Amino acid sequence: MLLLILLGTTASWLYLRYTKPVYKSASLLKIDESNQGSALGLASQMAPASADKARSGKLAGEVELIKSGIIYRRLKDSLALDVNYYAQGTVLETELYGVSPFKVHYAISDPSLYNRKFNLKFTGPQRFSLEFMGQGRQLGGEYNLGQDIALPGIKMQITGTPQLTEASLDTDYHFTIQDEGTVNAFLDRNLAVEIVNPEANTIQISFTDFNSIKAQGIVNKIDTVYLQEKLARKKESTELQLRFLDDQLSSNQRNLQNAEDQLQQFTETTKTYDVKSDLAAIGQKLEKLQEERPKLEQKMALLSEISRLADQDRITNSENETVEQSLPGLAGIEDPQLGQALTELNDQQWQLRRVLRSSTDKTEAVQQRQANLTYTRNNIKRLLVQDQKLLRRQLSLFDQQQGQLNGLLQSLPAKATELARLQRPLDLYSKSFLMLFDKKIEFNIMKAGNTADFQILSPASPPAEPIFPNKLIVYASGLAGGLLLGLGLIAVRYFMHNTITNVRELERNAKAAVLGIIPTYDKEKMEVSRLVVDKNPKSAISESIRSIRTNLDFISSAKKKRLISVTSTISGEGKTFVTVNLGGIIALSGQKVIILDLDMRKPKVNLAFGAENTRGVSTILIDRHSIQECIQPTTIESLQFISAGPTPPNPSELILNDRFDLMIQQLFLTYDVILIDTPPVGLVTDGILIMRKADIPLYIVRAGYSRKAFVNNMNRLMRSNNLTRMCTILNDAQSGAGYGYGYGYGYGYGYGAYGQGYYEETEAKKLTFGEKLKKFFT
Incomplete structure (x- = not known):
């Protein structure tokens, strides 16, 4: 999770580093008719019933006027928006609005050269090189400032500005010449005109751009050209109305003179006026x-x-x-x-x-x-x-x-x-x-007394902070993204986790008593299971198996003859390793122990002791050899074993034979404990037959290897075969996954080793951060 959070934060930093900031500048206008005619009470008054409708329509009309081509044309005449100047930085380019060290005057005859990138680099205080793609080939050359440049499709002149200093000569520049459609699209895309408060007749004009000074300049210039346009329209409207009034007055005066003459003639004739x-x-x-x-x-x-x-x-x-x-x-x-x-x-x-x-x-x-x-x-x-x-x-x-x-x-x-x-x-x-x-x-x-029918309540100012990207939001998003990915990974691992990893999971899912935990043994590399308790009597492995032996003594008296079977669900869970080393620990306590390898299909006990498997249990059960002929010694005097012998075609039938029970009885005459390495019960039924005969059936579960379904299989075996004294052992448990009691090595209540692979001693070893990270992702 820490790595994912770090990656999310790094991604946010990279995003901010390689994303151009967008700035927004805005001004606030109040639309309000203000003239001396209104002040003197001579202007026409609007009907109250239509005031609200007229106000709304007027505001909407002003919004459309500001975004119309009329304002755009005035704006483009006032600001040089057709040529954009840029300085190339290490990562991003910077627009040099108003601070470019050079200025371009051009006349384009080839429309394809619009919106084309022109690269410029100063080669001296008054010289520069110019390169661009035109008419399918590279054009340009080296010229002097102020020189008339005539190239196919374009004529231009580049002059210096007051910003041309010695320091600015080392920068790479480029500029683009935009056509009218591109400029209009740029204005349409970034200009926003909104009605803020219809009751107060306020309108906000805002512009967004990568350059904060440019955004401010465009907004202020829009205010200026809007003022000019409003005054021009009012002047034109007033002049047209005055011209119309003059025409009407002349016509009306003629008609009035005719009416007066006719009335005068009638009065003179009739001597009647009233x-x-x-x-x-x-x-x-x-x-x-x-x-x-x-x-x-x-x-x-x-x-x-x-x-x-x-x-x-x-x-x-x-x-x-x-x-x-x-x-x-x-x-x-x-x-x-x-x-x-x-x-x-x-x-x-x-x-x-x-x-x-x-x-x-x-x-x-x-x-x-x-x-x-x-x-x-x-x-x-x-x-x-x-x-x-x-x-x-x-x-x-x-x-x-x-x-x-x-x-x-x-x-x-x-x-x-x-x-x-x-x-x-x-x-x-x-x-x-x-x-x-x-x-x-x-x-x-x-x-x-005409004035503009609006007031600038708040002129545009250069924005101090960009509106996009928002650093706080970007970093918060990166942090939240890393956290969510980490939580998602945990959730995925949790829902996909179907193996037993620690003793708590085993105790929670298994109905059998947990006899002990065997830690991972990684002191030496072993190709097959071996007897290690006699070589490392104070190791974590030895101590954990001793605790298992002690727990076995609580289950059954140490003096009583005991038949202990050791099985697992599938191969590779470490039952042979547990059998061999548990037998060694019991033998070291003074009891005579013999190990029987009944995994006739895949015998491994002889490999643990480095012996041959030419004869064994299979030959005893078919009366080819006697028990004494098949017993093989080990490095521990009171520990012997009988290998599985050659693989028979019918191992289950041999176990069900009465001769198997007779063999067990004969072995009890000499040995106190008989340990039987049985086949995996998830693959064959031989182990179930032996577990029914055993005094203490042991079920091996390997941490991080055995699935939770295997524990359910063990519970089903206990229920269906009435194996009330079945116990389970967690093998190959990682450090920290058990109950520690300390023996000078920092090992736990038990961690396990497995049948094949690495068996190393864990002596209070702490994993580094990299090891923990590797373990988390593996």
């Missing part, structure tokens, strides 16, 4: 005539009454009544002469009445007064005739005026209709003229 006023005036006149006529008629009646009275000899009906008393309306007579004459008549009547009280009609005084009265009455008649003529003339004039007014009144509807017809276009053209004139004033004010 029908309503004329109607009111005629009505007032008629009303006044109606009011004056009764008065005249009343005067006329009064005069008629006076004239009637004047024709009579007596003015009054009674002698006691005067003219004033007979005609009480005399006070209303407006003619002063008539009034004076009536007054005189009244006085004369009073005088005559007073004289008649004292005189008769024959007296001079009465007659004189009667004559005066007659004269006055005649005078009154004359005045009455004159006043009546005047009143009749006034009444006639009233009737004439009333007729004229009624005639005028009847002609007013036609005049009103014609006047309304002439007044409508005049009012319409007047209003239109005033409205257009106001709009012209408004747009002139707006034109004078």
